[in-house]
Amino acid sequence: MSSDLSDATGAETADAASDADGEQPLVRVEGLEKYFWENDSLIDRLLGDEPVAVRAVDGVSFDIHEGETLGLVGESGCGKSTTGETLLRLQEPTNGRVEFDGENVYDLDGSELTDFRRSAQVVFQDPFSSLDPRMTIGDIVQQPLDVHDVGTEAEREERVRDLLERVGLSVDQLDRFPHEFSGGQRQRIGIARALALDPEFLVLDEPTSALDVSVQAQVLNLLDDLQTEFDLTYLLISHDLSVIRHICDRVAVMYLGEIVEVGPADDLFEDPRHPYTQALLESVPRASTAEQDRDIETLSGDVPSPRDPPSGCRFRTRCPKVIPPADLEIEQADFRELMDLRERIERRDVSLETVGEDGRFEFEDGSVPERDVSAFVTALKDRLLDRDLPAEHDAVVEEALTELATSNWDAAAETLRAEYQSVCERENPPLETPASWAGADVDSSEGEDHPVACHLYAESTRSAPEPDP
Amino acid sequence: MTETEMDTTTRNTNAEEILRVSGLSTRFFTQEGQVNAVSDLDLRIERGEVFGIVGESGSGKSVTARSLMDLIEPPGEITEGKIEYNDPDLADAVRDDYPQAVDGEYVDLLEVPADVRESLRGTSFSMIFQDPESSFNPTLTVGEQLAEAVEVQRRASARPRSTRAKTQDYTLASFALSTVLPSREYVSEESRERAIELLEMVGIPDPVERADEYPHEYSGGMLQRAMIAQALAGEPDVLVADEPTTALDVTIQAQILDLLAEIQEETGMTIVLITHNLGVIARMCDRVGVMYAGEIVERGTLEDVFDDHVHPYTEGLLGSIPDLEGARGRLQPIPGNVPSLLDSEMEDRCYFADRCPNAMEDCLDHPPEYDADGSADHEVRCVLAERDYEESRALPEGYFGETERPAADKHADPDRTEEDVQPERAEQPVDDSGGDRL
Ligand code: SF4
Numbered sequence: 001m002s003s004d005l006s007d008a009t010g011a012e013t014a015d016a017a018s019d020a021d022g023e024q025p026l027v028r029v030e031g032l033e034k035y036f037w038e039n040d041s042l043i044d045r046l047l048g049d050e051p052v053a054v055r056a057v058d059g060v061s062f063d064i065h066e067g068e069t070l071g072l073v074g075e076s077g078c079g080k081s082t083t084g085e086t087l088l089r090l091q092e093p094t095n096g097r098v099e100f101d102g103e104n105v106y107d108l109d110g111s112e113l114t115d116f117r118r119s120a121q122v123v124f125q126d127p128f129s130s131l132d133p134r135m136t137i138g139d140i141v142q143q144p145l146d147v148h149d150v151g152t153e154a155e156r157e158e159r160v161r162d163l164l165e166r167v168g169l170s171v172d173q174l175d176r177f178p179h180e181f182s183g184g185q186r187q188r189i190g191i192a193r194a195l196a197l198d199p200e201f202l203v204l205d206e207p208t209s210a211l212d213v214s215v216q217a218q219v220l221n222l223l224d225d226l227q228t229e230f231d232l233t234y235l236l237i238s239h240d241l242s243v244i245r246h247i248c249d250r251v252a253v254m255y256l257g258e259i260v261e262v263g264p265a266d267d268l269f270e271d272p273r274h275p276y277t278q279a280l281l282e283s284v285p286r287a288s289t290a291e292q293d294r295d296i297e298t299l300s301g302d303v304p305s306p307r308d309p310p311s312g313c314r315f316r317t318r319c320p321k322v323i324p325p326a327d328l329e330i331e332q333a334d335f336r337e338l339m340d341l342r343e344r345i346e347r348r349d350v351s352l353e354t355v356g357e358d359g360r361f362e363f364e365d366g367s368v369p370e371r372d373v374s375a376f377v378t379a380l381k382d383r384l385l386d387r388d389l390p391a392e393h394d395a396v397v398e399e400a401l402t403e404l405a406t407s408n409w410d411a412a413a414e415t416l417r418a419e420y421q422s423v424c425e426r427e428n429p430p431l432e433t434p435a436s437w438a439g440a441d442v443d444s445s446e447g448e449d450h451p452v453a454c455h456l457y458a459e460s461t462r463s464a465p466e467p468d469p
Numbered sequence: 470m471t472e473t474e475m476d477t478t479t480r481n482t483n484a485e486e487i488l489r490v491s492g493l494s495t496r497f498f499t500q501e502g503q504v505n506a507v508s509d510l511d512l513r514i515e516r517g518e519v520f521g522i523v524g525e526s527g528s529g530k531s532v533t534a535r536s537l538m539d540l541i542e543p544p545g546e547i548t549e550g551k552i553e554y555n556d557p558d559l560a561d562a563v564r565d566d567y568p569q570a571v572d573g574e575y576v577d578l579l580e581v582p583a584d585v586r587e588s589l590r591g592t593s594f595s596m597i598f599q600d601p602e603s604s605f606n607p608t609l610t611v612g613e614q615l616a617e618a619v620e621v622q623r624r625a626s627a628r629p630r631s632t633r634a635k636t637q638d639y640t641l642a643s644f645a646l647s648t649v650l651p652s653r654e655y656v657s658e659e660s661r662e663r664a665i666e667l668l669e670m671v672g673i674p675d676p677v678e679r680a681d682e683y684p685h686e687y688s689g690g691m692l693q694r695a696m697i698a699q700a701l702a703g704e705p706d707v708l709v710a711d712e713p714t715t716a717l718d719v720t721i722q723a724q725i726l727d728l729l730a731e732i733q734e735e736t737g738m739t740i741v742l743i744t745h746n747l748g749v750i751a752r753m754c755d756r757v758g759v760m761y762a763g764e765i766v767e768r769g770t771l772e773d774v775f776d777d778h779v780h781p782y783t784e785g786l787l788g789s790i791p792d793l794e795g796a797r798g799r800l801q802p803i804p805g806n807v808p809s810l811l812d813s814e815m816e817d818r819c820y821f822a823d824r825c826p827n828a829m830e831d832c833l834d835h836p837p838e839y840d841a842d843g844s845a846d847h848e849v850r851c852v853l854a855e856r857d858y859e860e861s862r863a864l865p866e867g868y869f870g871e872t873e874r875p876a877a878d879k880h881a882d883p884d885r886t887e888e889d890v891q892p893e894r895a896e897q898p899v900d901d902s903g904g905d906r907l
């Protein structure tokens with residue numbers, strides 16, 4: 001969906017953020033944070049009465065250049081929709097800054113704010129969930145014109161007709177109600193409404209997720225045409241990687257409130273760098289007969305809660321490439337297994353009373369009798385580990401599990417931590433274009449801007465305390 | 470139809486068909502009129518295969534699944550057809566009482582009383598859904614509910630369905646069960662252990678702890694696994710999976726598909742997989758049927774359907790998917806909308822003709838299923854299997870311009886969308902790119 005303009009900006013130098021070519025991005029997001037506070041009963045129970053921050057968006061930064069489509073992709077709960085709403089000021093940010101056309105969006109008021117609201121529009125998955133079902137579609141499309149008092153009544157009506165026709169609906173449907181339309185048609189109406197005030201920028205929040213694939217294709221083609229015709233800039237929020245690839249010039253991948261990788265779409269899809277992006281792409285089943293022969297390594301586990309995100313890299317609890325300590329000789333899969341085990345012990349997520357068959361071990365005052373300890377450790381290990389570990393690591397695990405025979409959780413966790421602490425849990429890797437990457441295979445694609453937040457690419461920053469900007 | 474039946478009897482001589490569906494029609498009698506959700510549908514499912522049914526909303530795929538499971542409720546009704554299940558024991562058991570239901574080792578489930586069908590649920594047929602919450606009671610732990618499922622299946626299979634008297638017994642017993650069971654005292658230690666085994670089998674980490682948790686403490690992916698465990702409790706022969714991964718994130722979807730494939734391999738279970746996602750079909754299935762407007766319009770092996778398809782609808786579906794790997798280009802959508810399934814509006818023609826770029830005069834007669842090139846299983850309900858498209862026979866543009874079409878293209882809610890048919894005026898196809906791609 002690229003116009004000439006976006007091609008030029010999409011392929012900017014690695015310095016894009018500093019505007020090497022002097023062109024200012026249309027939208028600039030810096031350190032945006034949005035926390036929700038909650039204190040529901042389940043949480044109460046676990047944590048007492050303290051309000052809990054749900055860190056939906058936790059410091060994201062990106063630019064959107066005029067005429068381009070930036071994709072924001074991630075799984076449910078990663079914060080992509082909240083990012084979209086917050087940057088449009090539909091929600092107040094907890095922290096951070098958003099510039100639109102050089103102005104700080106959160107400082108605007110009066111007529112400046114009105115101008116912003118006209119220039120930046122949104123299309124939701126279900127455009128009518130928030131509208132009065134008794135409004136006709138003519139009223140729905142005309143409403144923004146009325147609110148902003150644009151032109152005469154006759155001019156507004158004329159505009160509504162033009163818009164409806166442009167999105168592929170016939171004008172004699174003006175007096176009908178939303179429920180009389182199919183999902184695809186409703187989305188066209190939503191788009192017509194969003195275009196009514198002649199905006200520059202559209203946030204498209206899962207615009208085709210509720211549609212059948214044949215109808216989705218119609219809407220995607222329509223969005224493509226409209227972008228060219230009206231010089232629109234898009235932020236497309238979607239969980240659907242195929243849609244993202246099809247439409248976007250650049251893509252940002254979100255995980256648990258953070259951006260883990262940004263890059264030109266082709267680059268990111270052909271050469272994904274972040275282990276999460278790699279896993280995400282690998283997980284999508286392809287509609288082709290070769291699909292059954294494609295080996296995929298599925299990610300284990302679920303996304304952790306944004307109420308209590310993991311320290312360091314937020315993906316580390318699932319990352320198949322989580323980095324072992326430098327001096328440790330260990331197979332990657334064994335290390336992953338050990339990290340999972342440690343995680344469970346740290347969360348005290350093991351029920352010791354049920355180890356072994358039929359209450360085989362008496363748990364008195366939180367301890368197994370001395371004589372049973374080694375049998376207990378064996379049974380527990382059996383239950384907790386799916387792999388046989390090399391003797392050296394097996395010994396460490398047994399030492400830790402022995403602590404559990406006396407319910408000494410902290411000591412067990414400490415034993416494992418001392419041996420297996422990863423850089424991935426100590427430091428949250430910054431989102432940056434890998435310095436060491438310049439010499440690697442990608443330096444052929446000149447001037448690309450493809451930062452990634454992962455320690456695998458940050459050798460230099462790990463050894464040097466002051467990373468070179 | 471008769472053609473099809475003859476074809477299928479000459480084919481598949483070595484693979485055993487566990488399920489034979491013939492001429493199945495399921496209709497909904499709504500205020501707007503009669504809705505033909507599934508029309509004259511034939512299916513042959515082989516033991517141990519994964520058979521996929523793919524279609525968009527309103528295609529009838531979910532109603533087909535529910536018809537197989539005997540889960541059609543008023544105003545819906547199975548109005549015609551046979552659903553024959555291959556089970557020699559069951560055939561012997563019901564032969565005397567219901568001779569018309571039995572054909573060799575096959576029993577027509579629509580010809581036996583509801584309580585016999587009921588007794589097969591869980592032990593012979595099981596179903597999983599898009600939304601696992603619907604399968605669990607929020608006030609009981611997952612372990613309790615799985616143990617109950619185990620218990621119910623145990624009692625059901627301990628009671629042979631050999632005589633009418635015993636069948637009546639079962640009805641009573643199941644009544645008693647359903648009123649008494651939600652209380653843990655009735656769940657034996659044995660069932661509880663089996664429940665934990667099941668949780669382990671579906672890959673729930675540390676099942677001993679998880680068994681004591683409530684459904685809301687599970688993540689979406691875990692609850693999906695637990696629902697699969699529940700469906701497996703009775704060691705069914707056939708698992709009907711209706712959009713099992715549609716509500717899940719893609720990394721979790723990959724886990725669940727893996728799990729289903731593993732279980733299928735281990736148990737040799739037959740899976741009927743219903744989905745709108747062609748990628749899921751490609752990943753999982755041996756054979757596939759493409760549904761449109763209540764019919765299977767193209768069926769065959771994966772190669773037949775993905776690589777050698779004949780039906781313009783199949784072509785349109787594949788052309789609508791944005792490619793994950795390729796460069797960007799314009800999508801080739803299918804113009805128009807999902808058709809009306811209102812009996813009063815369905816004409817006796819190819820149901821796809823109003824959206825088809827190749828519609829000809831020949832298409833104004835409802836096409837039968839023709840054999841098509843490719844595997845012996847490849848069949849297409851389209852005249853193009855028999856003759857090439859001829860410009861001179863094409864229907865004039867706007868031929869169907871005035872027909873009414875329904876508003877239903879959400880795939881999220883099979884119950885509602887497949888019945889909820891509201892006529893509306895036809896939309897002018899906005900996209901003309903569909904017309905020139907063949
Ligand atoms: S920083 Fe570590 S845990 Fe995070 S993605 Fe990179 S390797 Fe994986």
Ligand code: SF4
Binds near residue numbers: 780826850
């Ligand atoms: S029968 Fe005719 S109208 Fe129907 S799909 Fe085939 S070519 Fe198109």
